[in-house]
Amino acid sequence: MMRLLYFPQALRASMLGLLVSCVLFAPATAATLTVYAAMGYDQKLAQTFTQSTGIRVNLVHLSTGPLLARVQAEGNRPQWDVLWFDGNLAMREFASHRQLSCGWLPSARYTAQGRALLPADHCYFPVGVTYAGVMLVNARNLPKSEWPKRWTDLENPALRGKVGMNNPAISGPTYPFVAGMMQHFGMQGGERFFERLKTNGLREFPRNSITLRALQYGQIDVAVVQSSAALGLVQRQPGLRVVAATPSIELPSDIAIGAQVRGGKLQAARRFVQFVLSPAGQKVLQAGDRSADSNYQPLLAGIEGRPVLAKLAGARPLVLNPDRWGPREPKVVSWFAAHVTS
Amino acid sequence: MSLPELSTEPCPCGLLRVAPLPAEAPRVAGSRYRSALGLAGIALLVLAACALWGWPLLSFLACAFIPGLLHGALAPSARPFAQALQGGMLLALRNSLVVALAAGLLALPLGSWLAWLQARSQAAWRGSIEPGVWLLLVTPGYFLASGWMLLAAPVGPLARWPWLLGMAQHLMGPLGIVLTLTLKALPFTFLATQSSLRSVSAAPDEAARVLGLRRRQRIAIAAALLLPGLAAGFAAAFAESISDFAVAATLGAGSGFVMATYAIEQAVNAMPLNFPLSAAVSWLLLTLIVPALALQAWFARRAAGQRSLGPRFRPPPPHRLGRTAAMVHTLAAGTLAALALGVPLLAAGSLARGGSTSSSLPQMLDAVLPAFRYSLELAILAASVTVMLAWPVAAAVAKAGRAGRILDFALLGVMALPGIVLAAAYVLAYNQSYTPLYGGSSLLAMAYVALALPAATKVLQGPVAQLHHGFSEAARVHGLSRLQTLRYVLLPLLARPLFSAWLLSVLHVAFEMPASELLYPAGHPPLAVALLDSVSGVQLHQQARLQLLGMALLLAFALLAHAVFRRISAESGLAVSAAVPR
Numbered sequence: 001m002m003r004l005l006y007f008p009q010a011l012r013a014s015m016l017g018l019l020v021s022c023v024l025f026a027p028a029t030a031a032t033l034t035v036y037a038a039m040g041y042d043q044k045l046a047q048t049f050t051q052s053t054g055i056r057v058n059l060v061h062l063s064t065g066p067l068l069a070r071v072q073a074e075g076n077r078p079q080w081d082v083l084w085f086d087g088n089l090a091m092r093e094f095a096s097h098r099q100l101s102c103g104w105l106p107s108a109r110y111t112a113q114g115r116a117l118l119p120a121d122h123c124y125f126p127v128g129v130t131y132a133g134v135m136l137v138n139a140r141n142l143p144k145s146e147w148p149k150r151w152t153d154l155e156n157p158a159l160r161g162k163v164g165m166n167n168p169a170i171s172g173p174t175y176p177f178v179a180g181m182m183q184h185f186g187m188q189g190g191e192r193f194f195e196r197l198k199t200n201g202l203r204e205f206p207r208n209s210i211t212l213r214a215l216q217y218g219q220i221d222v223a224v225v226q227s228s229a230a231l232g233l234v235q236r237q238p239g240l241r242v243v244a245a246t247p248s249i250e251l252p253s254d255i256a257i258g259a260q261v262r263g264g265k266l267q268a269a270r271r272f273v274q275f276v277l278s279p280a281g282q283k284v285l286q287a288g289d290r291s292a293d294s295n296y297q298p299l300l301a302g303i304e305g306r307p308v309l310a311k312l313a314g315a316r317p318l319v320l321n322p323d324r325w326g327p328r329e330p331k332v333v334s335w336f337a338a339h340v341t342s
Numbered sequence: 343m344s345l346p347e348l349s350t351e352p353c354p355c356g357l358l359r360v361a362p363l364p365a366e367a368p369r370v371a372g373s374r375y376r377s378a379l380g381l382a383g384i385a386l387l388v389l390a391a392c393a394l395w396g397w398p399l400l401s402f403l404a405c406a407f408i409p410g411l412l413h414g415a416l417a418p419s420a421r422p423f424a425q426a427l428q429g430g431m432l433l434a435l436r437n438s439l440v441v442a443l444a445a446g447l448l449a450l451p452l453g454s455w456l457a458w459l460q461a462r463s464q465a466a467w468r469g470s471i472e473p474g475v476w477l478l479l480v481t482p483g484y485f486l487a488s489g490w491m492l493l494a495a496p497v498g499p500l501a502r503w504p505w506l507l508g509m510a511q512h513l514m515g516p517l518g519i520v521l522t523l524t525l526k527a528l529p530f531t532f533l534a535t536q537s538s539l540r541s542v543s544a545a546p547d548e549a550a551r552v553l554g555l556r557r558r559q560r561i562a563i564a565a566a567l568l569l570p571g572l573a574a575g576f577a578a579a580f581a582e583s584i585s586d587f588a589v590a591a592t593l594g595a596g597s598g599f600v601m602a603t604y605a606i607e608q609a610v611n612a613m614p615l616n617f618p619l620s621a622a623v624s625w626l627l628l629t630l631i632v633p634a635l636a637l638q639a640w641f642a643r644r645a646a647g648q649r650s651l652g653p654r655f656r657p658p659p660p661h662r663l664g665r666t667a668a669m670v671h672t673l674a675a676g677t678l679a680a681l682a683l684g685v686p687l688l689a690a691g692s693l694a695r696g697g698s699t700s701s702s703l704p705q706m707l708d709a710v711l712p713a714f715r716y717s718l719e720l721a722i723l724a725a726s727v728t729v730m731l732a733w734p735v736a737a738a739v740a741k742a743g744r745a746g747r748i749l750d751f752a753l754l755g756v757m758a759l760p761g762i763v764l765a766a767a768y769v770l771a772y773n774q775s776y777t778p779l780y781g782g783s784s785l786l787a788m789a790y791v792a793l794a795l796p797a798a799t800k801v802l803q804g805p806v807a808q809l810h811h812g813f814s815e816a817a818r819v820h821g822l823s824r825l826q827t828l829r830y831v832l833l834p835l836l837a838r839p840l841f842s843a844w845l846l847s848v849l850h851v852a853f854e855m856p857a858s859e860l861l862y863p864a865g866h867p868p869l870a871v872a873l874l875d876s877v878s879g880v881q882l883h884q885q886a887r888l889q890l891l892g893m894a895l896l897l898a899f900a901l902l903a904h905a906v907f908r909r910i911s912a913e914s915g916l917a918v919s920a921a922v923p924r
Binding site: 032034035036057058059060061062065066069070072073074075077079080167169170203204205206210213214216217218219291333337338341 | 429430494495496511514595596597598608610611612615766769770773774775778780781859860862863864865866867871881882
């Protein structure tokens, strides 16, 4: 022990350092808005919002899975004021756990499609729509006769080991795709569909970007990914074809305000939501991330989507009921992990 | 940057030649005051250990046995372990074990060979080995793995040669993972073996020669003397490889070769969250390193009492290489250097030039510089605290006895702990009404200290252990107080390793990814998160440009810090300038 007596100064200094760091880097408590978002254009939107309103925004940008994990991990002590990501099923779950502020409605001119996606309790607000899963085919590597047109074509032995998709436990937009298949084929039919895909060598990757990279590198020839990401890559890489098979599961991006937000911060949060749903906000959204999230179908009257959306013409959408499929997420994801991932 | 260099040149007072002492050495307060101060220091150290690891990790890891702990349900269950030992999780654990074993076993001979060349040979270029190894040590694993991925890209530098591209694409899997982890683990085996080589005196070999032992017997004696260092190097390399996240999340995830750390991250990032499963996998992962730790501990016990660096130390004579041998060594070392740093950098450089030029350098700097500044501030703070804690910890580990061994064992255990596990544990422990640290930079800084401390301690362990206790005793005999001994004897001797540990910690922390992702405060993305955000996985040219920019920033900071350190040490006479015995 005596030997350690040489180091009291170092210890005192280190403790002082920790103390100073606690003071200098204490959690931000100023009246700035904390936004948790998983959208590619969120940084630009936040900057534009601050320029327009003078309200400062602290942004946490993560991909959907890690973002949802962070929100869950924070539990009853949420650090966020506004939450924004793709997928109304997870939003419904947060609403059912009374984590969202409900009842207020922004003054947005929704289209009929938008009104259909607006929940009756007004706990969250749809911003735009993509499809949870489309097939992106590497037309250079795959003969035209083998291009899949229906979902069941992915079971074709000619595509053995050449099909990849995201892990629904990690990729936020992928659970709605799995749920949509289960609604379309029936619960047992959907499970058998994915089991057959696994038997046919389905390859699983964590999220859109990594699945698309596998397609780029030639590790797979068909990638089942979110439509916005698929359209982004199609514009940059020739030789790819997008196939929106029936049904195409609608995936709304939703924005919500935390139940714990009060007073001036609540007003600021509402202004943020209002800005996102304004023509000025939509303009930023459509220009902010053309390689992925900007390729969405707007839900506001008078706002047109980007021209690249024409590649999805003919898709027959399927709308999932969040009240039905939101609570089933743990069970379906666990089944998928046990029977398809492993 | 150079490794610790200790002078053994005796000075008239019998001590090593160190910084000049003050003309008159004032005495400090009495022994009672010093004892109280020492006890307070130990108490603070224990408190820091509890705050950094003990409390968050125990509460997190307990979830594996009591899955409902977070919700107040105290019923124990073995279900998380049952889940962890089936299907994909079991496969991930097996993958991690195999890959870490392979990386450790490959890194051991490579690191030892380089250490021998550096410490015992007369190769003309041996002076460049140590900076090269340090460069490899501070290069984030993410950059190496990313470099290999860019090499294998269809639009990469090998696109014109399909057969070469086909070969390179084999790196997108276990082969590339083992290669990258071997290169990342090599510095640990190098440093451990180098430390052993430097502390082995010429006396045993001379005695063996006097006694007429054969060459094979002399080699066996030398190997036996080096075994503790080799075992320590292997254990560190194995622990580093099995706890790696960057390679698992890039080459591993991209190729579908799931490793345990990535599986833990998936469980922690899943919807719904599965803390019990990630805790169970963390237990199993930690269990996997126990044999390596036990091996190291066994050799360390055998080596107790071999501390020989002191006034009577005599280094063995350098080995003269023949012409052919020198050529073979040069060629092999050149190939290794090209593999380790050259090829990934060239691949990134080649891709950085191509593609669209939508993002110019100023735009990229705009995106990355604020994050770099924030990360650097946190990294400097965290590294400074880390070094201040690592020194006494290294001294405690260096002490013979059970406490030192247990501490050493615990440090390697923490070293094998994935950053994502620590971050998840921090969210749970520090997002309570009585510990409201979550959401602020202080918690992120704490996580950085907790993650950097084991490696910093390992860097300091050798130099601190080599300090002969005679230095302190002689200083006291000559009337120096403990504080003066610290300032005028120990600090000059350890200034360089302390700086090395500090710089290593800064660079390690500045590019830390998994804990940063989970703990970063709103509005302040650290560098790794900003780099990840700036590119999607398919924007290869942009990825390459950002990778090179990150490397350039890193290198510039390292060079600047080194220059500042040299200047300060030269002006203040802080660091010992004499060369190490060779």
